[in-house]
Amino acid sequence: MATEFHNLQELRHSPSLVTKVFIQRDYSEGTVCRFQTKFPSELDNRIERTLLEETVKTLNSYYAEAEKIGGQSYLEGCLACATAYIIFLCMETRYEKVLRKISGFIQEQNEKIYAPRGLLLTDPIERGMRVLEISVFEDRGSGGSSPSSTMSSGSSAR
């Protein structure tokens, strides 16, 4: 886009990134990928506890499913061995499939639940699966009292 004409009105109402809340990994059961379900206090007035907990629990279940050592993983391993691992070039592993599912899930959650509340979930894979990042946006309101910062995904760019 050549030039963006920022309507002052629009700018005024575009939300700005205020802070990021990080939900850390829950290592109580080892190095299995799990996120803490404890509700961060910063989001107390932004979203209902149940919603966020539900999201985190679903994510945890997805990750558990991805890392499950069972029939499918055995098969995958044997097949890979037998084909001298060339199969990895052709096929998507089970984990990658689940990751794609997770990505879709997060996208959907963002659209339905979090964006209307001024929050944005970031896929943990982008952070090395160490944290679940929740970006908190604030309505700048009139006058732009809060410092504006670049938004990763924002509505200002129209």
Add this chain to the structure above:
Amino acid sequence: MLFKCLLRCAAQQTERILIVFVLMCVSRCPWLTKVISPAVPLYNGLVFLFVLANFSMATFMDPGVYPRADEDEDKEDDFRAPLYKNVEIKGIQVRMKWCATCHFYRPPRCSHCSVCDNCVEDFDHHCPWVNNCIGRRNYRYFFLFLLSLSAHMVGVFCFGLIFVLDHRETLGALHTTVTLVVMCIAGLFFIPVMGLTGFHMVLVARGRTTNEQVTGKFRGGVNPFTKGCCGNVEYVLCSPLAPRYMLDPRKKPHVKIQPPFIRPDLSDRQITIKVSDNGIHSTIISSKSKSSLDGLDDKETQPPLPPKADRYNQLKSQMTSSEGKNHRNTSTTAAWWCFSSLSGKTHPSTPAMYKFRPSFGTMPKVHYHTTEEKIVISDDRKPSAILEEGVRGHDYRSEPNLDLPEYANAPLHRTFQSSPLQLDSDPINSRTLSLKQGHGRPEKGQLPALEPRTVTSTPYKSVFSPNNLSNRNGSLSYDSLLNPSISPATASECMAHRGVPSVGFHSPYLPTKMCHIREPDMQRQQVPPTYSPVIPPRVVGRQSPHLRDRDPSPVRYDNLSQTIMASIQERKEKEEREKRQMHHGRSQTHIYAQDSGVFDGGYGLPANACYPDGPRGPGSRGPTPPAYGGSRDNLMGVGLMSYGQRTPVLRHAGSTLGRAPRTSPTSLHTDQSSINSSQSRTTGPEGPYRSPAHQPHSPAMPRSPSYSRQKLSYISAHERTDSPQAMKVNGQMDCHPSAQGAALSPSRHSNVKKVTGVGGTTYEISV
């Protein structure tokens, strides 16, 4: 570039394998095919292919590299963040170290590879054969490579042997010679390869990584990551291929975020404080902070939980709320880290923690946390800089402390100073006691009681850190402020002070500020704000007497309670006496002993050393304020007279410090000996001025058996010496222990304890 190197090394290895294989094939296969079976070359071919495939996977596969953390994430783990973060895995405390390169706390089993300059998940080792890190994703392939290579070598050797044995007569023939050579090579490489294979088989069975095995992480301990032998083997061989983290940024569909935003009901929520983060300051609601404090207290009793982040957030919010000002996030977070690391730890962390830093090991004491919270939120702000091995050498304390937030700008993750002094003091004390004396300290129990009052940060820690003798904690002693020559670091060691956490060398105003800030807390807790930077006169020989040079103390005396004022008075008198003593050419030890130079930064360590001595030697002095012997005891038996006791103890420590303003840990021992020697003199009539001071005046004092013993001896010594005069001789120690009674008498510190605050400020608190 890296890829080229990788290729080159991989190529070299492959070449070798290829050569061996080819040679073997050429020389023997035809014959072997004829003689044994056509399956021989097939078998060999397969095995060789397997070796090659696994080798390639191990070489070229991403081992599980973590991408660098975002800037935003980094801000959360602030400059003040502790170097370690504890997490509980299956009931076992595991510590996560802050990675300065990657800017996050390394997940368990993760390690930073210096060759690759990346943090690798489930880091095993960096393999030079494949020139790649072996981590979570490619460990299986590496293991299979080793297995298959071993099998291949065994095969080559055996078949070669058969061939040679069969062709014994024609050893000179080309084929036979080549086979022999190949056999020799195989035999030569057999030993290291088999050795490594066997080693990894053991590791797989035990569920450990090479890194863990070599560093002895679970030596004598339990491995929380093991799933049993079968489970471990299954995990290595059959687990799904882990995902790559170093992905190209995917184009994600933008999610539109448009206000107005839906807000949940605020029905029963209290007014929330927006946690200031990322430089955004929020409104503070003081009431919330108080409640938060309570909440924190409750939390402390909880067992350590992995979800430290939650606490962090809460703490952070609480802290910011209490601060009520623009604080840099760093300070907040730093304080939080201090808390978080401390809180939630019901017991000392894994032994590994101790191996790293004594102070760290003690950090997670939960009870400290409680006190801290109560005491001052602002303490959190104090930068807890974890001592780092490699110390940055930045002395954050040296920054003017007029602003607490600035104060909190301590260097980063590397240094951790728990702001509440108690954190430091207690661990330190207990540690020193245990280390030095090797016996359980009865006083230890007291120390926790003392804790609440110690607000200062961790000068002890710095002291104990062999590498970190920096002045990170600054010199809290007023003396150090006046005498820049004194190393600030040591000064800060004298901790157990509450309050002057880091009055750095350059910031005489910190104590004031601290006192100021603490006021409300103190009042709340009924704990006298302790220290006033009354600078005890350092060893005269060493420095110019401060009494003379001393500027009006920056401490706002009007803030202090009566007891403190009394202690300060006594302290001043004592200092004067000491000075006089010094002039009289008293023995060095005495001088030192009297010297409350413990407060000087440089003496932090020795001060700590003193503590252990206290209970041991004549240190079991009662809460006699003047004598630092007593102070030492006081420290120990703080339970009762908390701060009062502290002073004397510190003072005692100070004496040792005075002797040798060393900051190195070794000085601890030296100082101890000096302390001991000086203590031993206490019983002498003219003996160390200490004796009068040591009079164990307050009943609370005798915490240790020796203490009571000493008490008696001191008392007798005191009486012998005809107290008033003795007092004078001893530099006017206010030793009318018995006469004074419990009340604070400004000039007679019978019950006044001199506590050396962090940074060398001494204050006397009546017992």
